Amino acid sequence: MEKKITVLPGDGIGPEVVASAVRVLQVIGKRFNHTFHLGYATIGGAAIDQHNNPLPDETIEMCEGSDAILLGAVGGPKWDNNPPELRPEKGLLRIRKHFDLFANLRPVKAFPSLLDASPLKREVAENVDLMIVRELTGGVYFGEPRMRTENGAIDTTVYSTAEVERIVENAFELARLRGGKLCSVDKANVLETSRLWREVVEAKKKDYPDVRVEHNLVDSVAMKLITNPGHYDVVVTENMFGDILSDEASVITGSLGVLPSASIRGDNFGLYEPVHGSAPEIAGRGVANPAATILSVAMMLQYSFGLLEEAAEIERAVSAVFDDGYFTADLARDGGRTLSTNEWTDKVINEIDTSF
Amino acid sequence: MEKKITVLPGDGIGPEVVASAVRVLQVIGKRFNHTFHLGYATIGGAAIDQHNNPLPDETIEMCEGSDAILLGAVGGPKWDNNPPELRPEKGLLRIRKHFDLFANLRPVKAFPSLLDASPLKREVAENVDLMIVRELTGGVYFGEPRMRTENGAIDTTVYSTAEVERIVENAFELARLRGGKLCSVDKANVLETSRLWREVVEAKKKDYPDVRVEHNLVDSVAMKLITNPGHYDVVVTENMFGDILSDEASVITGSLGVLPSASIRGDNFGLYEPVHGSAPEIAGRGVANPAATILSVAMMLQYSFGLLEEAAEIERAVSAVFDDGYFTADLARDGGRTLSTNEWTDKVINEIDTSF
Ligand SMILES: CC(C)[C@H](C(=O)O)[C@@H](O)C(=O)O
Ligand SMILES: CC(C)[C@H](C(=O)O)[C@@H](O)C(=O)O
Numbered sequence: 060m061e062k063k064i065t066v067l068p069g070d071g072i073g074p075e076v077v078a079s080a081v082r083v084l085q086v087i088g089k090r091f092n093h094t095f096h097l098g099y100a101t102i103g104g105a106a107i108d109q110h111n112n113p114l115p116d117e118t119i120e121m122c123e124g125s126d127a128i129l130l131g132a133v134g135g136p137k138w139d140n141n142p143p144e145l146r147p148e149k150g151l152l153r154i155r156k157h158f159d160l161f162a163n164l165r166p167v168k169a170f171p172s173l174l175d176a177s178p179l180k181r182e183v184a185e186n187v188d189l190m191i192v193r194e195l196t197g198g199v200y201f202g203e204p205r206m207r208t209e210n211g212a213i214d215t216t217v218y219s220t221a222e223v224e225r226i227v228e229n230a231f232e233l234a235r236l237r238g239g240k241l242c243s244v245d246k247a248n249v250l251e252t253s254r255l256w257r258e259v260v261e262a263k264k265k266d267y268p269d270v271r272v273e274h275n276l277v278d279s280v281a282m283k284l285i286t287n288p289g290h291y292d293v294v295v296t297e298n299m300f301g302d303i304l305s306d307e308a309s310v311i312t313g314s315l316g317v318l319p320s321a322s323i324r325g326d327n328f329g330l331y332e333p334v335h336g337s338a339p340e341i342a343g344r345g346v347a348n349p350a351a352t353i354l355s356v357a358m359m360l361q362y363s364f365g366l367l368e369e370a371a372e373i374e375r376a377v378s379a380v381f382d383d384g385y386f387t388a389d390l391a392r393d394g395g396r397t398l399s400t401n402e403w404t405d406k407v408i409n410e411i412d413t414s415f
Numbered sequence: 416m417e418k419k420i421t422v423l424p425g426d427g428i429g430p431e432v433v434a435s436a437v438r439v440l441q442v443i444g445k446r447f448n449h450t451f452h453l454g455y456a457t458i459g460g461a462a463i464d465q466h467n468n469p470l471p472d473e474t475i476e477m478c479e480g481s482d483a484i485l486l487g488a489v490g491g492p493k494w495d496n497n498p499p500e501l502r503p504e505k506g507l508l509r510i511r512k513h514f515d516l517f518a519n520l521r522p523v524k525a526f527p528s529l530l531d532a533s534p535l536k537r538e539v540a541e542n543v544d545l546m547i548v549r550e551l552t553g554g555v556y557f558g559e560p561r562m563r564t565e566n567g568a569i570d571t572t573v574y575s576t577a578e579v580e581r582i583v584e585n586a587f588e589l590a591r592l593r594g595g596k597l598c599s600v601d602k603a604n605v606l607e608t609s610r611l612w613r614e615v616v617e618a619k620k621k622d623y624p625d626v627r628v629e630h631n632l633v634d635s636v637a638m639k640l641i642t643n644p645g646h647y648d649v650v651v652t653e654n655m656f657g658d659i660l661s662d663e664a665s666v667i668t669g670s671l672g673v674l675p676s677a678s679i680r681g682d683n684f685g686l687y688e689p690v691h692g693s694a695p696e697i698a699g700r701g702v703a704n705p706a707a708t709i710l711s712v713a714m715m716l717q718y719s720f721g722l723l724e725e726a727a728e729i730e731r732a733v734s735a736v737f738d739d740g741y742f743t744a745d746l747a748r749d750g751g752r753t754l755s756t757n758e759w760t761d762k763v764i765n766e767i768d769t770s771f
Binding site for chain 1: 502504508533534535536539555556558561562563566567568569570571572573574575576577578579602604605606607608610611633634635637638640641642643655656658659660661662663665666667671
């Protein structure tokens with residue numbers, strides 16, 4: 060297989076973790092006989108510095124010519140006081156919208172050897188294996204009007220039936236491939252957009268008799284994600300609720316530094332990035348955890364290229380390195396060995412190489 | 416002191432826990448020489464059944480003639496398929512709006528003897544003592560337009576500068592009386608209303624040089640509430656974020672059944688209710704935990720009547736009964752004794768009575 064990937068290292072630790080993930084990707088290519096052509100472009104703060112634009116036209120063009128995008132992270136104190144249009148995260152919002160990446164997939168799965176780092180009791184966190192499916196290109200993030208008024212401000216949450224349908228279908232399909240359970244999250248006791256959302260889920264569920272569906276209110280899910288996270292399989296929700304709940308869910312297993320994400324659309328094109336941020340405070344020191352970005356590459360192989368075996372091999376290798384007791388500084392623990400970003404990546408690569 | 420209180424038992428376990436709380440209130444009256452005049456009225460499902468209206472005019476009138484309101488809980492499967500205007504929670508939304516109860520205070524404090532019930536590790540949860548201040552009468556809950564459109568639906572988040580100012584002031588005042596720390600939560604990297612919110616907090620902080628202020632994004636707070644809840648003192652946020660975060664925070668200490676709330680406005684008038692819901696599945700069996708409603712009475716004494724000593728006495732008594740190893744079924748544990756709602760309330764009353 061031959062694929063073109065645009066690599067957007069971004070800011071902070073972005074370039075470091077992306078470099079690691081690219082090394083792993085190339086090893087997978089070698090082992091499984093695929094050719095991955097990489098092109099590099101800028102986004103976020105780096106793009107503001109070079110092009111005065113958090114998502115330059117050159118970047119969009121290169122992405123348009125690619126099969127998938129690998130992103131590090133954006134943002135940092137340097138740009139915190141910029142006007143809204145010249146802030147790093149604007150690049151992120153614009154790339155999502157431009158490429159219509161409406162489905163953000165965030166798997167959260169416990170790695171047994173990382174559970175000590177969880178704020179939750181072991182017995183609460185240990186069987187967690189869920190996927191949050193967040194609508195990513197609609198809702199209050201993009202609704203108009205959004206503006207200052209004479210005496211205040213307004214934002215608008217907008218959803219079309221079609222926008223809800225496509226994300227809900229996506230979630231049903233994922234539930235079918237996973238544990239067959241779907242929790243749809245809304246605030247139907249207050250919001251009109253939530254009532255629409257709930258109706259769409261009710262209508263669609265007839266097409267998926269093999270999927271068990273529950274509706275739950277966002278406040279109630281915010282509780283249950285902590286008291287009983289093992290209850291969930293696929294969780295689908297709108298953009299703003301998804302932003303909050305997926306970040307909440309990311310701390311369950313004690314492994315924020317290892318969580319990947321995919322932002323996809325109907326075809327196979329997608330953007331893959333770690334859940335964690337740009338962590339400017341540790342950037343450039345070679346201590347960042349590359350696991351989340353490496354696992355984002357696994358998601359790319361799975362969702363954009365349909366390379367399931369290759370994706371599983373990366374997941375297996377990452378898990379094995381943790382089980383062998385190797386961690387980066389963020390996960391340092393008694394009885395484990397603390398490695399640098401590159402050393403830890405070497406372990407993963409050795410694991411893949413020697414298992415030919 | 417002489418005070419008039421409207422009691423709204425509501426649905427499910429509401430009547431049971433309210434009966435307990437009223438008993439405790441009367442004992443406090445006797446001990447400290449206050450007279451509390453109680454009037455009973457309906458709200459929620461009970462009011463729909465009797466008056467076809469989740470907030471009947473009679474109820475509003477009685478509340479208008481009172482100094483405070485004590486509420487049990489509303490809702491249940493019986494009314495789940497009613498049209499929006501005839502649903503129990505509409506009574507709640509309307510009473511908040513009618514009385515302009517713009518500040519919802521939700522304290523979350525660890526009871527050492529309840530920590531085993533927390534999903535969080537003891538060392539994470541044990542020093543928690545925070546207060547979420549949620550704006551309760553604005554934002555997307557009441558903003559217009561909210562409706563179906565030709566091809567979808569919209570909701571509108573609206574805040575006036577004045578609405579933000581009054582809740583932010585309220586939170587600053589509370590922070591000053593507590594630990595002197597205020598975390599303001601918004602989504603200023605996306606929302607116009609959040610940028611307004613942040614500006615108001617920045618402007619107000621000049622009047623409170625003794626309060627340390629931080630701004631934090633809602634997704635980030637959703638994480639940190641779980642990884643480091645001990646970090647927080649007062650947390651202030653808008654209505655929808657507050658709904659989610661306060662429910663999330665309510666599970667930290669393993670004691671949802673003991674969390675009280677106050678919904679107040681500028682003067683001393685307020686509505687006090689437990690955080691938990693109407694729990695229809697256990698209603699009428701005499702097993703509900705009355706602690707949250709009893710502690711809501713303590714908040715009433717403190718915030719509406721300025722009776723600090725009386726409020727502290729209730730809190731002390733509740734804590735002592737837990738420390739003595741008495742729990743209702745929801746908190747049943749090895750080494751503890753499980754009591755009914757009434758038996759547990761008796762213990763609290765004995766504790767208050769014998770400590771004259
Ligand atoms: C940076 C920000 C705009 C973004 C979002 O809210 O979507 C981030 O929190 C995320 O979840 O990717
Ligand atoms: C019942 C519902 C409308 C209400 C809300 O969202 O405000 C409830 O969740 C609460 O927090 O009191």
